[in-house]
Amino acid sequence: MSRSERTDKELLLMLYERMRPYRSYFIVAIISMVFLSGLTSLQAYLIKPILDKIFIEKNQFYFELLPIVIFIVFLGKGICYYFSQYFLELVGQSIVRDFRRDIFRHVQSLSTSFFHAHSTGELMSRIFGDVAMVQSTISSASIGMIRDSLQIISLVGLIFYLDWQFAIFCFGFILVAFAPVILFSRMHRRLGKSRQEVSATISKVMLEAIQGNIIIKAFSMEQAEILKFVRVLDDLFQVSLKSVRVDKISHVIMELIGGIGIIAIIMYGGGQVMNGTSSTGTFFSFLAALLMTYEPIKGITKLNSSIQQGLASLHRITWLLDQRPEIQDREDAVELPPFTREISFKEVKFDYGNPEHAILKGVDLTIARGSRVAIVGHSGSGKTTLANLLPRFFDIRDGSIQIDDHDIRQVTIASLRQQISLVTQNTVLFNDTVRNNIAYGAPDSSEEEIRRIAAQANALEFIEALPDGFDTLIGEAGVRISGGQRQRLAVARAFLKNAPILILDEATSALDTQSEKAVQTAIEQLMVGRTVIIIAHRLSTVESADQIIVMKEGVVIERGTHNELLANPESAYRRLYRMQGEEGD
Numbered sequence: 001m002s003r004s005e006r007t008d009k010e011l012l013l014m015l016y017e018r019m020r021p022y023r024s025y026f027i028v029a030i031i032s033m034v035f036l037s038g039l040t041s042l043q044a045y046l047i048k049p050i051l052d053k054i055f056i057e058k059n060q061f062y063f064e065l066l067p068i069v070i071f072i073v074f075l076g077k078g079i080c081y082y083f084s085q086y087f088l089e090l091v092g093q094s095i096v097r098d099f100r101r102d103i104f105r106h107v108q109s110l111s112t113s114f115f116h117a118h119s120t121g122e123l124m125s126r127i128f129g130d131v132a133m134v135q136s137t138i139s140s141a142s143i144g145m146i147r148d149s150l151q152i153i154s155l156v157g158l159i160f161y162l163d164w165q166f167a168i169f170c171f172g173f174i175l176v177a178f179a180p181v182i183l184f185s186r187m188h189r190r191l192g193k194s195r196q197e198v199s200a201t202i203s204k205v206m207l208e209a210i211q212g213n214i215i216i217k218a219f220s221m222e223q224a225e226i227l228k229f230v231r232v233l234d235d236l237f238q239v240s241l242k243s244v245r246v247d248k249i250s251h252v253i254m255e256l257i258g259g260i261g262i263i264a265i266i267m268y269g270g271g272q273v274m275n276g277t278s279s280t281g282t283f284f285s286f287l288a289a290l291l292m293t294y295e296p297i298k299g300i301t302k303l304n305s306s307i308q309q310g311l312a313s314l315h316r317i318t319w320l321l322d323q324r325p326e327i328q329d330r331e332d333a334v335e336l337p338p339f340t341r342e343i344s345f346k347e348v349k350f351d352y353g354n355p356e357h358a359i360l361k362g363v364d365l366t367i368a369r370g371s372r373v374a375i376v377g378h379s380g381s382g383k384t385t386l387a388n389l390l391p392r393f394f395d396i397r398d399g400s401i402q403i404d405d406h407d408i409r410q411v412t413i414a415s416l417r418q419q420i421s422l423v424t425q426n427t428v429l430f431n432d433t434v435r436n437n438i439a440y441g442a443p444d445s446s447e448e449e450i451r452r453i454a455a456q457a458n459a460l461e462f463i464e465a466l467p468d469g470f471d472t473l474i475g476e477a478g479v480r481i482s483g484g485q486r487q488r489l490a491v492a493r494a495f496l497k498n499a500p501i502l503i504l505d506e507a508t509s510a511l512d513t514q515s516e517k518a519v520q521t522a523i524e525q526l527m528v529g530r531t532v533i534i535i536a537h538r539l540s541t542v543e544s545a546d547q548i549i550v551m552k553e554g555v556v557i558e559r560g561t562h563n564e565l566l567a568n569p570e571s572a573y574r575r576l577y578r579m580q581g582e583e584g585d
Helices: 006-045 045-056 059-109 110-117 120-162 162-177 179-211 213-217 222-275 280-322 383-389 414-419 434-438 449-454 459-463 482-499 511-526 562-567 572-579
Strands: 342-350 360-368 371-378 396-404 420-424 501-505 531-535 547-552 553-561
Touching: 006 045, 006 059, 006 280, 045 059, 045 414, 059 120, 059 280, 110 562, 120 162, 120 179, 120 280, 120 383, 120 547, 162 222, 162 434, 179 213, 179 222, 213 222, 213 371, 222 280, 342 414, 360 383, 360 531, 360 547, 360 553, 371 383, 383 501, 383 531, 396 531, 420 482, 434 449, 434 482, 449 511, 449 553, 482 511, 501 511, 511 562, 547 562, 553 562
Parallel strands: 371 531, 371 547, 420 501, 501 531
Antiparallel strands: 342 360, 342 396, 547 553
């Protein structure tokens, strides 16, 4: 579950809280910016003595002094610019680093059901695209906003010092100049949100096309996928064009307001110089300060688009951070003691959020320690779902699952899963070395132990034949080795965990006969001394099970040994067995 969408004020407060560990750097940057703004105003003010004292009065002292002052001013501006930019960038990059760390950590904590409900492309877009947009906002837009705001304050102060009456007149134009910022803010926000959503769709389409490239080629669907991608690209193109139009229209309005302001200044200030009530230097200094004020105002207007897009991205990021895992430790959860007696499923009911389409409808099952229990049935009967409930990948709706009379919802998730190993049909390996994949979850394992485990998993021979042996990189998802070799590495990984409970979810169903024999040999070794739950499609792999559970539409319809179930001519297991041709063999 997640909380309602945060307001802009809450988002800004959150950013402030994330900035607190780096506030000393931020203070240094702000102080540098204050000095930078003051020196910029002094730069504008120096126009007055340059014109009045040097070019009009021909004052020798000012002629010798002002070049030194100007040099110091520009040197000071350069130093202040460096410190302000560096430390603000340091703060921005630090906040973004923390964001990425926290998002990744949080995503790892979310329940399996969350990943079923949201596509990989969508999540990747939020983690990378949205965070990149926030990084741009913090590192560039916010820096520009602070710098330009301080510069406006400093230059407005100079303008009032030079001619406060004229400054009040001009200040009205400055207020008008801010009108486009307010006018276009909502449009920028809405377009920024649309842009990020379309970007997420592009990521999803691209990821699916890359992951499913074999199927795309097999069905000659390259053109269809290209057209699908082009359509979402066109959507992004249209949203981007709308954003550009809004941005440029606001720029045109700013230019128009600026032009009107300059005309008014020349008419008013020029008249004062002609009447002798103001000096030429004062007028040009005033004009320079006002022009220099106009630039940061225009800069803030331009930055508004980036800030609004950043806020839209921040909303999407906080939405992800606000998601709460459905599977959590209870406050009174205890450590699960070592497994000693039995696992029991009592009236277990489960559905994926829709009670009208229940997957399990009251399953009762007892598994004694050290026994092998096979669960068979047609696809969709609830076999894998039942196995996934034991390590709490999902939580049951009704009933209970107990290990030695401990309800698994009353123990810590870590202590529960520590006692369960899992080998699935779709082997998950990482783009790392063979050694690190075997030792995944036990990185401190010795070389001798890893080699021993590889031998037990019937994998040592093929590993030593690889170009770099245990140091061979196996590629993304293990694409550089065969399916049978991948499964044997998965078995070795489960061996090394050495958990007392083992779940085999159709671990050999996707393999050819030769690979299946090699993997089955490894699995037979792995099952010794463990309590095993076997989810099987090929019934030949479960003949030696101590108990076979036959499921249909979420209920257990038969149970017994292989011979007992075959002996009943009306049993569903016998029909399944004959359909696979095993009885004739």
